[in-house]
Amino acid sequence: MKAIAMSRSQFSFTVVALACALLTGCAVGPDYQRPDAPVPKAFKEASEDMPAWTGDWKTAEPQDIMARPDWWRVFDDPVLDALMSQVKISNQNIKAAEAQYRQATASLSAARAGYFPTVGANAGVSRGATSSNGQIINGQNLTLSANWEIDVWGRVRRQVESAQAGAQASEADLASILLSTQATLAQSYFLLRVADAQHALLDRTVADYAKSLQLVQNQYKAGTAQRSDVLQSETQLKSAQAQQLDIQITRQQLEHAIAVLVGKPPADLTVATVDNRDAIPRVPVAVPSQLLERRPDISAAERRMASANANIGVAEAAYYPTLSLSATGGLTASTLARWLSLPDRVWSIGAGLAGTVFDGGLRRANTAIAVAQYDQTVANYRQTVLGAFQEVEDNLASARVLEQESIVQNDALRSAREALSLVNNRYKAGTAALLDVLTAQTAAYTAENTTLTIMGRQYTAAITLIKALGGGWHGQAMEVGKVDSTAPATAPASTAQ
Numbered sequence: 187m188k189a190i191a192m193s194r195s196q197f198s199f200t201v202v203a204l205a206c207a208l209l210t211g212c213a214v215g216p217d218y219q220r221p222d223a224p225v226p227k228a229f230k231e232a233s234e235d236m237p238a239w240t241g242d243w244k245t246a247e248p249q250d251i252m253a254r255p256d257w258w259r260v261f262d263d264p265v266l267d268a269l270m271s272q273v274k275i276s277n278q279n280i281k282a283a284e285a286q287y288r289q290a291t292a293s294l295s296a297a298r299a300g301y302f303p304t305v306g307a308n309a310g311v312s313r314g315a316t317s318s319n320g321q322i323i324n325g326q327n328l329t330l331s332a333n334w335e336i337d338v339w340g341r342v343r344r345q346v347e348s349a350q351a352g353a354q355a356s357e358a359d360l361a362s363i364l365l366s367t368q369a370t371l372a373q374s375y376f377l378l379r380v381a382d383a384q385h386a387l388l389d390r391t392v393a394d395y396a397k398s399l400q401l402v403q404n405q406y407k408a409g410t411a412q413r414s415d416v417l418q419s420e421t422q423l424k425s426a427q428a429q430q431l432d433i434q435i436t437r438q439q440l441e442h443a444i445a446v447l448v449g450k451p452p453a454d455l456t457v458a459t460v461d462n463r464d465a466i467p468r469v470p471v472a473v474p475s476q477l478l479e480r481r482p483d484i485s486a487a488e489r490r491m492a493s494a495n496a497n498i499g500v501a502e503a504a505y506y507p508t509l510s511l512s513a514t515g516g517l518t519a520s521t522l523a524r525w526l527s528l529p530d531r532v533w534s535i536g537a538g539l540a541g542t543v544f545d546g547g548l549r550r551a552n553t554a555i556a557v558a559q560y561d562q563t564v565a566n567y568r569q570t571v572l573g574a575f576q577e578v579e580d581n582l583a584s585a586r587v588l589e590q591e592s593i594v595q596n597d598a599l600r601s602a603r604e605a606l607s608l609v610n611n612r613y614k615a616g617t618a619a620l621l622d623v624l625t626a627q628t629a630a631y632t633a634e635n636t637t638l639t640i641m642g643r644q645y646t647a648a649i650t651l652i653k654a655l656g657g658g659w660h661g662q663a664m665e666v667g668k669v670d671s672t673a674p675a676t677a678p679a680s681t682a683q
Contacts, residue, residue, distance in 0.1 A: 213340020214506065215499020218347075218492045221564050223571040226474050231582035257657045258372050260467045265457065266375050269448055270368060276449025277367055283360040290349075290356035297349035300342035303334035308516075329516030329532070339506045344499035351496065355489035361482035369653040371447045373646050374440050375457075380642035381437040382459045384635060388430040391631045395423040398627070402620060415620045422624055426631070466644045469585065469651045474575065480656025481574050487567040494560040501556040504549045507541030574654065581651035588644045595637050602626070602633040 258270055274280060312325040337343060399419040405411035445455035478484050515533040542549070609626040612618035 212338075213343050213499060214502045215340070215344055216495060218495045220488060220491065221567070223478070223568050224575075225478065225571070226575065229471060229474060229575075229579060229582055231579045231586060232471050257652055258368065260469075260652075261372070261376075262464070263375075265460070266372060269371060269375065269444065272448040272450075273367055273371055274364060277447060278449060280360070280364055280367060283363045287353070287356040287360045290353040294346070294349040294353045297342070297345045300335070300345060301337065303332045303511075305330065305332045307331075325518065327516060327518040329514055329518075331514045332512065334511045336509045336511065338509050339503045341500055341503035344496045344503065348493045348496035348500065351489045351493035355486045355493065358482040358486035358489060362486060365482060365653055365657045367447060368657070369649050371444060372649045374443045374447065376645035376649070377642050378437055378440040378444065378457060379460065380638055380645070381433055381440060383638050383641075385430065385433050385437065385459075387631070387634055387638065388426060388433060391627075392423065392426045392430055394627065395419070395426050398623065399423050411620065418620065418624055422628065466589075466641070466648055469648055469655070471578075471582065471655065477574055477578065477655065478571065481654075482656070484567075484570055484574055487563070487570040491560065491563040491567050494556070494563045498553065498556040498560055501549070501553040504542070504552065507539050510538045510540070512536055512538065577654040578651070581647050581654055584647035585644070585651055588640060588647055592637070592640050592644060595633070595640055599630075599633040599637050602630040606630040 256267075256270070258266055307328075307330050309328045310326070312323075314323050314325075315321060335342075399416070399422075402411050402415050402419045406413065406416050441455065441457050442452035444457060445452040448455065478488075513533075513535045515531075518530050518532055606626040606629070609618050609622050613620065613623045
């Protein structure tokens with residue numbers, strides 16, 4: 187009879203376990219569907235001659251797990267390439283973001299642990315006496331216990347879904363910080379190169395002004411020039427020398443910024459001076475829908491929506507009772523000799539159902555909080571998308587207008603140089619006043635300095651446009667609303683319908 191009773195108990199337990207396995211096919215809470223975002227069919231500021239990536243307009247899929255190519259190599263600058271190679275290794279902001287990503291992946295592993303039972307062990311030795319007869323009682327025991335909360339309502343699966351989306355958002359945050367740091371480094375580097383070119387221009391200008399001053403001073407000594415001519419020429423020279431000193435501040439500060447970006451103290455980095463005037467590369471422009479795939483900040487915002495959506499299911503699961511299976515087994519004996527030879531075997535197995543009858547509206551409030559947090563992430567996502575399109579449009583307009591401005595300014599520079607040459611010849615022939623020469627020299631310097639300033643703005647616009655377009659981020663689209671996890675057969679990993 188005892189064997190029959192045990193068989194019935196085991197049969198009942200098996201039936202309960204199978205029923206639980208069938209029940210785990212559902213999960214409370216809404217299944218994630220990515221909300222729509224305003225996406226134009228074309229960029230307003232893109233010019234017709236601007237190169238574009240081929241491909242028809244299509245619905246975007248988030249692509250925040252990708253390998254990023256070295257987009258800065260379009261500038262073909264080996265010094266910049268060497269600096270960029272140090273950013274990912276040594277920049278402290280990137281290290282902090284990487285540590286945050288590791289925290290998120292660890293949180294995902296912690297959430298997945300909820301799929302499995304908790305197993306514990308206990309061993310003890312005791313000795314005591316009764317108050318009635320003073321009999322000494324010894325005891326030795328060794329037990330194993332297991333407890334398993336069956337994920338009937340999908341609470342654990344929603345937690346895993348939320349944690350996985352959070353880890354993906356953290357990975358996109360890491361990519362976003364890396365891209366932003368690389369863009370800042372590239373901008374600082376090319377502004378430093380512009381400062382080098384401006385310093386070289388001022389070196390030539392100061393030398394030219396010094397020659398002019400020497401000429402005027404000789405003429406003054408010979409009585410063919412006035413004292414005011416000498417003073418005007420001195421003023422022009424000293425002003426240029428002051429600017430020559432001032433540009434060093436800009437260059438040194440940019441060099442210091444580059445050092446910090448590559449994770450070095452400013453004293454440990456020196457960027458050699460190079461008069462670099464390479465052409466600004468043309469940046470290809472994607473169709474607008476690809477922006478949702480290519481920008482890591484958009485992907486991060488989209489993943490946070492998925493995480494917040496799953497948290498609604500976690501909050502709603504609190505309305506339902508939890509079903510737990512527990513089992514205990516072990517050995518116990520009154521003496522150590524008996525425990526080794528013939529111990530008593532103890533075991534128990536059972537199931538428990540627990541739920542909250544009254545909580546003063548706590549579950550309703552938690553669900554409302556989860557819904558409001560999801561609505562907030564939706565608004566943040568759409569605002570991120572709008573901001574991304576604004577950033578692209580702004581820099582498309584800047585790149586297009588600055589290219590036109592550069593053409594006009596180069597024409598102005600040629601005219602200023604030609605005018606200076608003509609005025610110098612007239613001055614040497616005695617048919618032009620010194621004031622005409624000073625004015626022409628100032629105009630030529632201003633025109634060339636403006637040309638360099640525009641070049642710096644073009645570099646900044648090109649780099650910012652590359653960053654706004656996602657920095658050449660390519661990879662495979664991931665499946666939204668899917669949870670890639672390891673789970674028992676009774677707790678499927680993918681989001682159940």
